[in-house]
Amino acid sequence: MPGIGTASELAPTGYAHHIQAHGLTVRRGRRAAVDGIDLNLGTGVHGLLGPNGAGKTTLIRTLATVLHPHSGDLELLGSARRSRGELRELRRRLGYLPQAFGHYRRFTVREFVEYMAWLKEVPRRRTADAVQHAIDRVDLTGRADDRMGSLSGGMLRRAGIAQAIVNDPDILLLDEPTVGLDPAQRMEFRALLRDIGAQSCVLVSTHLVEDVGAACAGVVLMDEGSTVFAGHIDHLRVAGTDADPGDSDFERGYSALLRRHREGKVGARG
Structure with a gap:
């Protein structure tokens, strides 16, 4: 796509790549849910966008070492090796919140x-200090001794975020x-992301495109x-026009990039 750089090209000098993927492919049955993508992500907060079925959850689960790639290269924190001991060490440095967590x-929140x-x-x-700090950061201090089964959906989600950050992960x-x-709560969460992203990936x-735009x-x-776009958030903001669907510059940019990608695929087949 002319005029739009990759994440690595747009990264500032000294940008460490915590996550590096080249030609990464992950199959679910006969279908490639992640189909040969390249990815270079370092310190900071990165949004992963796409319609339902785009492969986002499969990619996240692969990066979390829940799923294994079928082909391609994947380095996490500088290592591509995956012995049992290496996986154990890697998982100490990861934080992961799935869509639905057990x-x-x-149990109380604590x-x-x-x-x-x-x-x-x-x-x-x-x-003890790590647990209290994680609970405080998600604003559940007053509910720390409440049972998980008594929490609202939003509070349960915040408890899930607390467990994801309790080990001060290098990759979240x-x-x-x-x-x-x-x-x-979403605004508070965005601030938390920016704080964590100062030192972690x-x-x-x-x-929610607006959450990505804000955080x-x-x-x-x-x-x-497939990867449609990887780069700085400002490129998403200016990618659309008033004719593209959306209530904000970010949403119109999202719509425009998807449209161009799909038009390009149709043109290639034609």
Whole structure:
């Protein structure tokens, strides 16, 4: 796409690539849900956009080491090796919030986050402080001793975010994290993302283009398993015209990039 650089080309000097993928392909059955994508992401907050079925969740799960690539190269935190010991060490440095996460309803919020800290091998001497800090950051301090089964959808989502950040991850992967959050909570969450992104690589999959525009410096747009665009958020903002669908510059840019990508595929087939 002329005039639009890759994430690596737009990165400032010294930008560390926590996530590097080349030709990454992940199949779900016979279909390539992620189809030969290239990706270079470093410190900062990156939005992952795309329509339903674009491959966003499959990509997030692959980066979280839940799924394994079928082909291509993937480096996380500078390593492509995946022995059992290396995976264990890598997972200590990852934070992951899936769309639906399992939990014991009878656990309190504090017990849930403590349990996840134990799974991530947070040192025992640091666990209590790490758990409290994570709970405070998602504004659940007053509900820390409430049972998980008593929480509203938005509070449950915030508890999920707390477990994802309890180990101060170098890579934080969030799949639809703002589902159930009210507008004020979404604004607080954006501020939290920017704070975490100052030192870590954060990738946020969402349908809410405005959240990406408000919180992210970089954006990856996917469609049908392929990368449509990867670059600075400002390129998304100026990519559309008044004729493109959307209520904001970011939404119109999203619509325009998808339209051009699909028109190009039709033209290539013709």
